[in-house]
Amino acid sequence: MAVAAERTPGAAVDENLLVVRDLVKYFPIRKGLLQREVARVHAVDGISFDVKRGETFGLVGESGCGKSTTARLITRLLMPTSGSVVYDGQDISTWPERKIRPLRRDVQMIFQDPYASLNPRRSIGTIIGEPLRLLGIGDRNERRTRVREVMERVGLNPEHFNRYPHEFSGGQRQRIGIARAVVLRPKLIVADEPVSALDVSIQAQVLNLLQELRDEMGLTLVFIAHDLSVVRHMCDRIAVMYLGKIVELASGDRLYDHPRHPYTGALLSAVPAPKASAGRGRQRVVLQGDVPSPVAPPPACRFHTRCWKAQPICSEVEPPLESKGPRDLAACHFPLTDGEVDALTERSAE
Amino acid sequence: MGAYIVRRTLWAILLLLVVSFLTFVIFNVFPSADPAALRAGRNATPALIEQIRRNLGLSKPFYTQYWIYLKGLLEHFNLGYSYYNTESVKSEIFSRLPATISVTVGGFVAWMLIGIPVGIISAIKPRSLLDRIMMGGSLVAISAPVYFLGLVSLFLFAQGTGVLQWAGAAGSYVPITQNPGTWFNSLILAWLTLAAAFAAFYARMTRGNLIEVMHEDYIRTARAKGLRESVVITKHGLRAALTPIVTMAGMDIGLLLGGAILTEIVFNIPGIGRYAYDAIVNADLPAIQGTVLFGAFFIVFANLVVDILYAFLDPRVTYG
Amino acid sequence: MALLEIEDLHVSFKTVDGVVHAVEGVSLSLDARKTLGVVGESGSGKSVTAQTILGLTRFPNATISGRILFDGHDLLTMSTEHLRDVRGARIAMIFQDPLSSLHPFFKVGHQIVEAIRAHEDVPRDLARKRTIEALSSVGIPSPEERFNSFPHEMSGGMRQRVMIAMALAMRPDILIADEPTTALDVTVQAQVLELIQALRDDFGTAVILITHDLGVVAQMADDVAVMYAGRVLEQTTRETLFTEPEHPYTWGLLQSIPRLDAPRTGRLNPIAGSPPSLINVPRGCTFHPRCPYAPPPAFETEPALTPSQPGHLVRCHLPIEERKRLWQSLQNEHPALR
Numbered sequence A: 001m002a003v004a005a006e007r008t009p010g011a012a013v014d015e016n017l018l019v020v021r022d023l024v025k026y027f028p029i030r031k032g033l034l035q036r037e038v039a040r041v042h043a044v045d046g047i048s049f050d051v052k053r054g055e056t057f058g059l060v061g062e063s064g065c066g067k068s069t070t071a072r073l074i075t076r077l078l079m080p081t082s083g084s085v086v087y088d089g090q091d092i093s094t095w096p097e098r099k100i101r102p103l104r105r106d107v108q109m110i111f112q113d114p115y116a117s118l119n120p121r122r123s124i125g126t127i128i129g130e131p132l133r134l135l136g137i138g139d140r141n142e143r144r145t146r147v148r149e150v151m152e153r154v155g156l157n158p159e160h161f162n163r164y165p166h167e168f169s170g171g172q173r174q175r176i177g178i179a180r181a182v183v184l185r186p187k188l189i190v191a192d193e194p195v196s197a198l199d200v201s202i203q204a205q206v207l208n209l210l211q212e213l214r215d216e217m218g219l220t221l222v223f224i225a226h227d228l229s230v231v232r233h234m235c236d237r238i239a240v241m242y243l244g245k246i247v248e249l250a251s252g253d254r255l256y257d258h259p260r261h262p263y264t265g266a267l268l269s270a271v272p273a274p275k276a277s278a279g280r281g282r283q284r285v286v287l288q289g290d291v292p293s294p295v296a297p298p299p300a301c302r303f304h305t306r307c308w309k310a311q312p313i314c315s316e317v318e319p320p321l322e323s324k325g326p327r328d329l330a331a332c333h334f335p336l337t338d339g340e341v342d343a344l345t346e347r348s349a350e
Numbered sequence B: 001m002g003a004y005i006v007r008r009t010l011w012a013i014l015l016l017l018v019v020s021f022l023t024f025v026i027f028n029v030f031p032s033a034d035p036a037a038l039r040a041g042r043n044a045t046p047a048l049i050e051q052i053r054r055n056l057g058l059s060k061p062f063y064t065q066y067w068i069y070l071k072g073l074l075e076h077f078n079l080g081y082s083y084y085n086t087e088s089v090k091s092e093i094f095s096r097l098p099a100t101i102s103v104t105v106g107g108f109v110a111w112m113l114i115g116i117p118v119g120i121i122s123a124i125k126p127r128s129l130l131d132r133i134m135m136g137g138s139l140v141a142i143s144a145p146v147y148f149l150g151l152v153s154l155f156l157f158a159q160g161t162g163v164l165q166w167a168g169a170a171g172s173y174v175p176i177t178q179n180p181g182t183w184f185n186s187l188i189l190a191w192l193t194l195a196a197a198f199a200a201f202y203a204r205m206t207r208g209n210l211i212e213v214m215h216e217d218y219i220r221t222a223r224a225k226g227l228r229e230s231v232v233i234t235k236h237g238l239r240a241a242l243t244p245i246v247t248m249a250g251m252d253i254g255l256l257l258g259g260a261i262l263t264e265i266v267f268n269i270p271g272i273g274r275y276a277y278d279a280i281v282n283a284d285l286p287a288i289q290g291t292v293l294f295g296a297f298f299i300v301f302a303n304l305v306v307d308i309l310y311a312f313l314d315p316r317v318t319y320g
Numbered sequence C: 001m002a003l004l005e006i007e008d009l010h011v012s013f014k015t016v017d018g019v020v021h022a023v024e025g026v027s028l029s030l031d032a033r034k035t036l037g038v039v040g041e042s043g044s045g046k047s048v049t050a051q052t053i054l055g056l057t058r059f060p061n062a063t064i065s066g067r068i069l070f071d072g073h074d075l076l077t078m079s080t081e082h083l084r085d086v087r088g089a090r091i092a093m094i095f096q097d098p099l100s101s102l103h104p105f106f107k108v109g110h111q112i113v114e115a116i117r118a119h120e121d122v123p124r125d126l127a128r129k130r131t132i133e134a135l136s137s138v139g140i141p142s143p144e145e146r147f148n149s150f151p152h153e154m155s156g157g158m159r160q161r162v163m164i165a166m167a168l169a170m171r172p173d174i175l176i177a178d179e180p181t182t183a184l185d186v187t188v189q190a191q192v193l194e195l196i197q198a199l200r201d202d203f204g205t206a207v208i209l210i211t212h213d214l215g216v217v218a219q220m221a222d223d224v225a226v227m228y229a230g231r232v233l234e235q236t237t238r239e240t241l242f243t244e245p246e247h248p249y250t251w252g253l254l255q256s257i258p259r260l261d262a263p264r265t266g267r268l269n270p271i272a273g274s275p276p277s278l279i280n281v282p283r284g285c286t287f288h289p290r291c292p293y294a295p296p297p298a299f300e301t302e303p304a305l306t307p308s309q310p311g312h313l314v315r316c317h318l319p320i321e322e323r324k325r326l327w328q329s330l331q332n333e334h335p336a337l338r
C-alpha cells in the first residue's frame, strides 16, 4: 500500500493525477446598504500539493481550516479565487460548468453526513443509479443490474433496492453514499470526513470497505478527516492544514514519527492514546486559546499566536513550505528537533 | 443596527411607492368607465364632463397625472375628493380613524391576550383534557366567519337584541374621549369577534412552538441548573417560542384590517372599514383608492416595526 | 460509602414504534474525588442514565425504576421541587453540544448568574462578580466583556468553557459530563479535559465522564463502565480495562480503532453487524448477534454481571480462563493491544 509513497518525488508529470498550485479561495463578507464586500474569509490561502495516481492523500486539520473548501475546489464544485487545479494534465480551474460535466464521471465525492446528502424521497436504488442516469449510461435494465452489483459490493442487501434512506442506519447510509460514488468507476474519489459521524465499530467497517474498493478499482483517494489516527491509518501521504494553509506535508509514518511543525506536534500530543499508560511520562502540549478567525488571519506564520516556539521573526516573515528532511515539507522557522519530538510522543516513556 | 433600520425603512418607502403606483394604475387607467363621467353624475352634459376632465387633469398624459397625484399625496396627504359626496377623502379617513384604531388595537390586544395564554396552558400539559377542549374550541373559532360570529354574539349578548344583554349593541359606538366606559362596552363584542379566529390560530401556534422549544437542549440545561419549572417555561421556553410569533403577528395585521372592515359593518361602527365598504358599494373610486393606500401604509408600517423589533429580540439576526 | 450509588436502574420510553428499553438494569457507583468513565456506542443508554440521575428524563412516556442514592436520599423518588436543590448546586451537568445547550437569546453571563441565584439568595452584583471569576478561571479572556456575549458569538471551545464555568460557580460534589468534547477539535478537547481535571483536583469534584472515545477514558478515568444496549457489559479500573479486558465487546472496541501509538496495520478488525434495536432487544446475551465467540447458551439466557475478580465485573457466559486465553491470543495477533 505504501508503494506509491515510496516512489521518488519530482518524477514525470504523468505520475500525478492531480496537481494543485497556489490554490486560493476567499469568500466575500458583504455588509451595509449596498452589500459592499467589507472583508473576506481566507478559507484556502495558497496551497500546493500533488496527488499521485493510486495513492491515498490525506488532509487533516481542525474545524474551519479549509479542508472541505479544498475538497470542493478540486472537484470543482467551487470556482477558485486564483491558482490552478490540474487534473490528468488539464487545468480545470477555470472551466465552465458545461465543460466540467464529463469530468464528473472520473471524479466523485463522499460526504460527511450521509443522511443530509441523500434525497429522502428517492429510493436508494434510484439514488445510487442517479449518476448513471444523468450521464445516460446503459438502459434501464443495465443500470439496475449495475446498481445491484454495486450494492452487493458495498455490503448492502440488493433486495433493499426500493427502500428509502431513513430506513437505514448511519453506517448503511454511508455505504449508500460510497455506492453512489463508485458506481461510475471513477478514477479519483474525494472523501470529506466519511466516517466522522459514525461509531467506532461501524467506522472500522467503512474504512475497510474504502480500502478494499481502492485496491480493487485502483482508485486515487483524497481522504479528509480531523481524526489523526484515521488519516494515518488510511493515507500514504498527509498534508496538515492550519487556517487555510498547508503547514506540513509528509509521508504518513514520517509525519507521525517525526513531526516537524509545532502545530503537528501539538495535534499529535493532544490525541489521548487508548491504553492504561496514557498521558503518563509524556509532556503534553496543550495549545492555549482558539484558532484565530480566518477573516483576519495573523500575519506571517499564522500559528504564531498559539505557538510555544514562536520568536519575533515568526510574526514578521512567513516561513515557506520547504524541505525539513528527506521528503518532508514544513512551513516553520524553528522546526521541532528530535528531542522535542520524543518528549511530545510516548515513545521515550517506554 | 442603524444601517439595518435605515435599509428596512428605505425598503418600506419603496414598497409604498410601488403600492401607490399600482393603485393609481388600477383605479385611474384601467376603469372602462370615464372617471369624469362618473364624477359628473347621471344626467351630465358633455360640456360639464369636459370641464370636470380639465379640472381633474384627466386629459394630461398618464405619468403627469401620477406625478401630480404623488405630489399631492406627499405634500398634503391629498387623497382626492369623493365622487359620491365631494368630501375630501383625507378628512373622511381622519375623522373615522379613531373608531378604526379602537377596533383594531382592541382586537389586537384581545387576540394576543387570549391566544398566547391559551396556547401556553395547552402546551404545559399536552393532550390533557384542558388542552383538548381548548384546541377543539380553537378549531371552531378558526372556521367560523367573522360576520357569523358577530351576528351570533349580538344575538346572545348585546343590549336590546341579545338574550343576555351584557354588552353594547350594534351602532352604539361612542368615541373614547366622550365616555370611556360606554366606548369599552360598545366595542367589547366587536373586539372578541374580530380576535376570535386570530386568537385561536395563535393559540395553536403558541402551543406548537412552545412544545417544540421545550424539547430543546437549552431547556434541559435550564432544568439541570435547578431553575423552577415555572421559570423554565415562562422565561426560557416562552422567550424562544414567542419570538417567531412576533414576526407572524406583524404579517397578520393586514388580515386583521380586513377583518376590521367586516366587523365595522356587522357592528355598524363608523370606521374606515365601513367607509371603504360604502365606497365600494357606491363605486366611489377616490375613496376606494384612498382607503386601499391607507391600509397599505399601515401594513407596511407594522411590518417595519416588527422587523426592527425582531432584530432586538433575536440577537442572532445579522443585520445584513 | 460511595457518594452516588445507582442500583438496578431501568428506563424505558413508550414511542409509536414500540417501547424503547433505553436502560436495563444499570448499577454504578461513584466515590468522591473519582472519575467514572462510561463508554459505549451511540444509543447504548449513556445519556439516558446520566440524565435520569437529575430527573431530566421524567417525561410522560417514560417508565423509570431502581434506586439512585445520593447523600442518603433516593433521587428517583424525590419530588422535582426537592430535586431542584440538587440540580446544578450539588450535581452539575454539561452536555455534548455546547451551542444548543445554551439559550440563544440570553447573554452567557446572565445564564450563569441565573444558575447561582436559583440556589443562593445573593444580590445581583455579587452573582455577577462570581460569574466573572468563574469565567476567568476557565480561561476565558477578558471575562467582563465576555459576560455580555451571546452564545453564537463564541467558538465551540469557549461555549463549553462557559458550561464548565456554570458548573464551577456552584462547586458541585459531582460533575456529569456527557460527551463534553465530542463536538470539539482535538486541541480544544485537550483544553477542556484539562479544565475538568483541574476542577476535580482543586475542589474534589467527582466526575462522571461519558464518552465513546477510549482514548479520553484512558486519560481521564479511574474506573470505567462499558455500556451496550442499555446494559453494563464490563466494569473495572482503567488499568484493567486496557490491560486485561474480559468482554468480547470491549475487545471489539479496542480492535476497531486505528491507533497512533502502534505501527500501521493493513486492515482494521471491525465488530461485525450493527448496533441492536432497543425495541426488539436480542434474546439472551444482547451482544450475541455480533459476537464472534457466542457459545450456545448466549442465545437463550442473558449472562449476569458477575465479578471475575474483585472490582472487575463482566457480563459474559464464557468461562474466566477461556476469556483470559482469548485475550492473550488477541494480544499476540495484534501487538497494538499490548
Ligand SMILES: Nc1ncnc2c1ncn2[C@@H]1O[C@H](COP(=O)(O)OP(=O)(O)OP(=O)(O)O)[C@@H](O)[C@H]1O
Binding pocket: A027, A028, A041, A042, A043, A061, A062, A063, A064, A065, A066, A067, A068, A069, A070, A226, A294
Ligand atoms: N460558502 C461559504 N461562505 C462563506 N464562508 C465559508 C463558506 N464555506 C466555508 N466558509 C468558511 O471558510 C472556512 C473554511 O471552511 P471549511 O468548510 O473548508 O473548513 P473545514 O476544514 O472543512 O472545517 P470542518 O472540519 O468544520 O468541516 C471556514 O471559516 C468557513 O466558515
Ligand SMILES: Nc1ncnc2c1ncn2[C@@H]1O[C@H](COP(=O)(O)OP(=O)(O)OP(=O)(O)O)[C@@H](O)[C@H]1O
Binding pocket: C013, C014, C015, C020, C021, C022, C040, C041, C042, C043, C044, C045, C046, C047, C048, C049, C059, C212, C278
Ligand atoms: N425521550 C425519549 N423518548 C424515546 N426514546 C428515547 C428518549 N430519550 C432517549 N431515547 C432512546 O434511548 C436510547 C438510548 O439513548 P441515549 O441518548 O442514552 O444513548 P447514548 O448512549 O447517549 O448515545 P449517544 O452516544 O448517541 O449520545 C436511544 O435509542 C434513544 O433513541
Ligand code: SF4
Binding pocket: A261, A262, A263, A301, A302, A303, A304, A305, A307, A308, A309, A310, A311, A314, A319, A331, A332, A333, A334, A335
Ligand atoms: S514559524 Fe515560528 S510561530 Fe510559526 S510554527 Fe514555526 S516556530 Fe511556531
Ligand code: SF4
Binding pocket: C247, C248, C249, C285, C286, C287, C288, C291, C292, C293, C294, C295, C298, C303, C315, C316, C317, C318
Ligand atoms: S455471552 Fe456469549 S455472546 Fe455474549 S459476549 Fe459472552 S460469548 Fe459473546
Ligand SMILES: [Mg+2]
Binding pocket: A067, A068, A069, A192, A193
Ligand atoms: Mg469540513
Ligand SMILES: [Mg+2]
Binding pocket: C046, C047, C048, C178, C179
Ligand atoms: Mg448521548
